[in-house]
Amino acid sequence: MKVADLNSNIPINFERIVDLVKQLPDNEKMKLAEVLEYETNRLSEDDKTLTHYASEKVLARDWLIPEEDEAWKDL
Helix, strand or coil: CCHHHHCCCCCCCHHHHHHHHHHCCHHHHHHHHHHHHHHHHHHHHHCHHHHHHHHHHHHHHHHCCHHHHHHHCCC
């Protein structure tokens, strides 16, 4: 696909994209899969709001103990 093709203002939806992908030859589908994987990983790494997932297990290890329950019971 040429860059000029990407700048067109045609209406498109998810179903149409799926239909177009199904028509691609296998080697083009592989390229698309690589681009989608790269973009998905890049977005996840750049999204600072996702850091809570990384710390969840560490916080649980420190907070989900009987001593913490005792300390917070009156609040």
